[in-house]
Amino acid sequence: MRDAWKRLLASEWSAIRFFVARQRSDALPGGRLSEEDRDELTQAVVERLLEKLHFRGDSIGELRAFLRTAAEFTFKDHVRRYVAEDQHRAGSLDEPADGDRGPGTTWRAELDAAGRTIDALEQGELRRIYQEGLAAVDEDKREVVELMLAGWSAAEVAERVGISVDNVYQRNRRGLLQLRGFLKDQL
Amino acid sequence: MTRRIDELYEEYVRAWHDGAAPDASAFLDRAPEEERDELADLLETFVLAAPVVEPTPQRRAELEADPAFRRAAGLVDAVAPVPDVPWGERLRAARERAGLSLGELGARFASSFGLAGREHRAGRLLQQLEDGELPAAGVAPRASARLAELLGTTVASLAPPPPAAPAPLFRAEPDAASQLGDLLASASQALGDAAADQAGERDELDRLLRGG
Numbered sequence: 001m002r003d004a005w006k007r008l009l010a011s012e013w014s015a016i017r018f019f020v021a022r023q024r025s026d027a028l029p030g031g032r033l034s035e036e037d038r039d040e041l042t043q044a045v046v047e048r049l050l051e052k053l054h055f056r057g058d059s060i061g062e063l064r065a066f067l068r069t070a071a072e073f074t075f076k077d078h079v080r081r082y083v084a085e086d087q088h089r090a091g092s093l094d095e096p097a098d099g100d101r102g103p104g105t106t107w108r109a110e111l112d113a114a115g116r117t118i119d120a121l122e123q124g125e126l127r128r129i130y131q132e133g134l135a136a137v138d139e140d141k142r143e144v145v146e147l148m149l150a151g152w153s154a155a156e157v158a159e160r161v162g163i164s165v166d167n168v169y170q171r172n173r174r175g176l177l178q179l180r181g182f183l184k185d186q187l
Numbered sequence: 188m189t190r191r192i193d194e195l196y197e198e199y200v201r202a203w204h205d206g207a208a209p210d211a212s213a214f215l216d217r218a219p220e221e222e223r224d225e226l227a228d229l230l231e232t233f234v235l236a237a238p239v240v241e242p243t244p245q246r247r248a249e250l251e252a253d254p255a256f257r258r259a260a261g262l263v264d265a266v267a268p269v270p271d272v273p274w275g276e277r278l279r280a281a282r283e284r285a286g287l288s289l290g291e292l293g294a295r296f297a298s299s300f301g302l303a304g305r306e307h308r309a310g311r312l313l314q315q316l317e318d319g320e321l322p323a324a325g326v327a328p329r330a331s332a333r334l335a336e337l338l339g340t341t342v343a344s345l346a347p348p349p350p351a352a353p354a355p356l357f358r359a360e361p362d363a364a365s366q367l368g369d370l371l372a373s374a375s376q377a378l379g380d381a382a383a384d385q386a387g388e389r390d391e392l393d394r395l396l397r398g399g
Contacts, residue, residue, distance in 0.1 A: 005263045006260055006263055007241065009256075009259060009260060009263060010208070010241065010242050010247055010250055010256075011208075011239050011240065011241050011242065012239075013208055013242075013250060013256060013259075014203060014208045014209055014210070014211065014234075015234050015237070017210060017211050017212065018211035018230060018231070018234050019231075019234070021211040021212040021215055022211065022215065022227040022230070022231060024224070035212070038212060039254075039255045039258075042255055042259065043255070043258055043259060043262065046259040046262050046263075047262060050262055050263065064234060064235045064236070064237075065235065068231070068235065130236050148196075148197065148200060149200065149233060149236070149237075150204075151200055151201050151203070151204030151205075153197060153201065154193070154194075154197050169193035169194075169197075170193075172193065172196070173192075173193060173196075173229065176196075176228075176229050176232050176233075177228070177229075179232055180228055180229075180231070180232045183232065183235070
């Protein structure tokens with residue numbers, strides 16, 4: 001089982017790193033995490049994942065949704081701590097953000113709630129949502145988005161669909177944003 | 188609108204499918220700053236539904252050398268159940284990590300099931316389980332789940348093993364003597380159990396920890 005988890009960790013490493021890397025907040029210098037903080041948050045997300053060994057979701061989509069949520073809440077805690085420490089450094093008399101709540105207090109409740117939402121998803125539910133999402137993408141963009149999601153190069157898609165590479169990029173970007181908008185409402 | 192992030196998106200997706208386990212930070216850093224968030228949105232839409240692709244052997248070797256990955260893999264070692272470690276030792280390790288004595292764990296365990304007055308006996312049974320004197324297969328799933336909760340560890344890490352089929356006992360086996368000893372101990376235990384039954388001492392604790 002340990003080896004199975006390490007294989008899963010290796011295959012999901014990019015996803016975990018992505019969900020952490022994409023976090024940003026104006027409260028942080030430059031808006032983004034330092035490399036060191038990214039590493040720390042990655043460890044925290046892996047810990048959250050391991051705490052959910054009894055995770056009942058059984059589709060990879062549910063797992064990714066969980067990882068994204070874990071990264072978001074872990075990041076929120078990080079920002080909260082940073083702001084509190086910053087106020088402390090500046091000698092502010094204001095209460096630190098979230099008063100005397102210790103780090104990690106809030107994400108537990110939030111993540112538990114998210115976990116229940118994920119658990120509530122039936123098997124294949126996320127896949128169905130994606131299929132519906134793709135169906136909601138304009139017809140002239142749908143094939144391009146699907147092929148690019150499947151790893152086709154823009155040149156290959158251009159040849160198959162009979163449009164220019166620039167046009168492929170344009171349709172793909174617009175189609176993905178449509179799909180994203182649909183998913184945002186659903187997840 | 189620049190084409191740069193379209194190319195980065197394409198490169199990332201293809202690298203993912205090729206098992207190259209692409210590093211998102213590097214891709215985001217390569218995007219023009221004003222378009223970084225848009226690239227992140229595009230990539231997230233892909234990553235949420237992307238297929239599971241095992242890293243290539245070369246990429247796996249790179250990951251193994253990455254300190255961040257090694258730390259994370261270390262967490263798996265610390266948390267995930269290790270099948271070749273006897274259950275009793277896993278219980279002892281989890282208890283020691285939680286900083287609880289057997290007496291304290293026994294008290295909390297008994298109390299959590301509303302078994303007032305049975306705290307001491309619970310501690311003794313847990314000690315027997317840790318020492319391998321009682322078979323872990325007798326631990327009820329709800330008991331192992333409660334122990335995991337009390338010790339702040341995962342349910343899976345303390346899941347009891349399934350009951351093993353009895354091994355045949357042959358006189359010629361080198362460890363027959365010790366097996367016979369085990370058998371006698373079990374018989375003696377069974378006699379004790381029968382006496383306890385007669386005395387009305389078998390209780391919820393037996394059902395929880397001894398499969399009674």
